[in-house]
């Protein structure tokens with residue numbers, strides 16, 4: 001049976017309205033908006049095209065694909081996993097269910113890092129996922145040396161493929177936090193590690209993303225503890241450690257940095273004005289191994 005663009009949008013909006021899984025996960029969106037995003041992504045057309053050609057009949061193959069995506073989206077699967085793409089900074093990145101979907105919040109970490117990274121500095125991104133932060137830094141600092149670590153080999157393969165496609169040179173290493181860079185020191189270490197507590201109420205809404213990218217022990221601070229403890233052994237004197245964290249964790253992260261001996265501790269805010277990145281400078285002369 002043939003269906004027009006408008007007809008499919010009406011059918012999809014009704015499906016979203018009825019889908020409880022989608023309503024729980026996408027509360028800030030509307031069924032009509034979601035239908036437009038989905039069909040636009042599926043047909044690779046913008047909103048202007050969808051409005052202009054609303055009475056155009058869709059080919060059967062497009063309807064079949066859009067219907068398949070609609071079922072998955074109604075079940076709550078993120079649009080980025082359907083398209084396999086997410087824009088971050090100035091880059092279009094491949095994402096898969098092995099990688100966290102990069103968030104606009106993490107652009108705050110990139111902005112802060114760029115204020116501290118020397119033109120020809122060495123930077124390490126811990127827990128790189130799709131490679132979002134490492135690749136944004138490599139793009140903005142073509143003369144810097146960028147290394148990125150993740151312990152998930154599937155995520156690292158996605159990151160490496162992104163680097164190759166974008167022709168951005170990053171050294172990708174698999175392993176547990178600093179283990180793959182034993183004996184190396186950097187001017188800047190950045191990380192967006194897992195930082196949700198095991199019982200965090202946001203977790204049901206993140207069920208499609210890898211749990212190992214999200215949860216860090218009972219209080220959400222386990223990975224900060226490990227990274228802050230080991231970072232001085234991998235920073236040059238005057239180097240910085242910068243981490244992204246939850247909006248309520250700034251004071252806890254600052255306390256960890258202070259207890260470890262970091263100085264000049266400060267916070268950076270996200271677009272909503274919340275403290276979401278905290279960093280400190282390692283002033284001491286490499287005495288921390």
Ligand SMILES: C[S@@+](CC[C@H](N)C(=O)[O-])C[C@H]1O[C@@H](n2cnc3c(N)ncnc32)[C@H](O)[C@@H]1O
Nearest residue numbers: 100102127128129150151152176177192193213
């Ligand atoms: C919150 S995600 C961040 C991904 C990416 N940096 C971003 O901002 O989109 C955390 C990442 O840390 C990785 N990770 C978790 N524990 C790790 C560990 N012990 N060592 C290395 N990577 C780890 C996960 O696989 C995941 O890719």
